[in-house]
Amino acid sequence: MGLFSNQFSNVVEWEEFRDDMLFWKWDNKEIKKGSRLVVRMGQDAIFMYNGKIEGIFKDEGSFDMESEIIPFLSTLKGFRFGFNSGIRAEVLFVNTKELTVKWGTKNAINIPSPGLPGGMPIKSFGTFCCKISDYEVLIDKIAGIKKQFTIEDVKSRIMSMLDQVIMKWIVKEGKDIFNLQVNAFEISKGIQEDLDMEMEKIGIAITNFTISSVSYPKEIQEMATKAASHSMIGDMNKYNQVAMADSLSKGSSGGSMASDMAGMQVGMMMGQQMVENMNKKPQNNETQESSSGEKKPNFCPNCGAKNEGSNFCPNCGAKLA
Structure with a gap:
């Protein structure tokens, strides 16, 4: 047969x-x-x-x-x-295709930091890519006892070691823990190398690893936002002036409301400036001006006696005007 x-x-x-x-x-x-x-x-x-x-x-x-x-x-x-x-x-x-997987830390990772006894807790998210690279190793380690193997199985292995690998490369690179996103590319490359070395033991290659975002505790995020806001205050007055001037220049009917509001703001600012100027008191070193337009010093340059507006010093008789 x-x-x-x-x-x-x-x-x-x-x-x-x-x-x-x-x-x-x-x-x-x-x-x-x-x-x-x-x-x-x-x-x-x-x-x-x-x-x-x-x-x-x-x-x-x-x-x-x-x-x-x-x-x-x-x-x-x-x-x-x-x-x-x-x-x-x-x-x-x-x-045989390369598969892309999303990952994210379930719990915050405490990154060692000077002055912070418990470390800085951070969370991170991103993706990694993997594919089967060695059939013999795969059969010997996995396929010999399993009927199927999914990307979730790979992800569970990756996540079991990821926290320690992330911490290792952040500390190893000596990066600023408050600015990790800037150095994410270098940190990702180191993490990929370590994960690839581990997954090769079961015949799987990690072909790419990326960190998409790093998040800090809410208090740290609020402080960063406030610091960014404060850094803009120096240019805020100039920004308002330019914005109002631009609004006034667009005097079309469609922008009349914006122009009116900008005009009111300008008027209020000018009125406030005038009030401030009127409230200014003359300083002691300023000169007095007579009805004839002649300026007389407040103090006699010869003896230093105070002058009440006369043309001659009441103390030494020196001419003041």
Whole structure:
């Protein structure tokens, strides 16, 4: 009867494929006579027998198992000579695409900081990308005991070590903990290297890691906002003057209300300035002016006696005008 038994043919394919899955194992059916292998775009099919890789098929398409697949498998090709029943081999379908995952710290990470005994608590968010890089390691460490492996499985492994790795690279780089977003690129590269080194142990590569945002406690955020506001006060008067002048220059009917309001503000500012000028008292070192327009000093330059507006000093008789 040849390689396969005379049973109904079946299709070896990735059933119920999902984009968030890294691999799925076809292992609970018998490969029968007339079976076909279906490999779709973005997939590789790995044939395994007794836990060992027999062959890897990367081309997409539909293939006849007996004539196009079995002859190219290292051990199973011998089955065509004398086996009358089907083959109970395993086929591991691998997602070859690079997957992007969002991450975020569930709890605040306390970053050591001088003057802060408990450290500075921060939260961070971003994304990382991963893909399967080593099939043999993957099968030895993961696929040998699991039927499928999803991106959530990868994420759980990443999150279990991420807090310590983030803390390590922030402290190692000696960055200002109040301005981490500026240095996020350098910190991200270090984190990616460490995570990639760890995930290589199960045959998965971390191809990219980014920090999108860093958030501080509410009190720190409010202080930063207030400091930014204070830094603008020096230019606020100039800004108001320019804004009002610009509004007045747009004297169109459509902007009449804005012009009127700007005019009222200018009038109020001018009135306030006039009041301030009127309330100013003459200083002691100012001179007095007579009805004839002549200026007389308040004190005699000869003896220093106070002058009450006369042309001669009442003390020494010196001429003052």
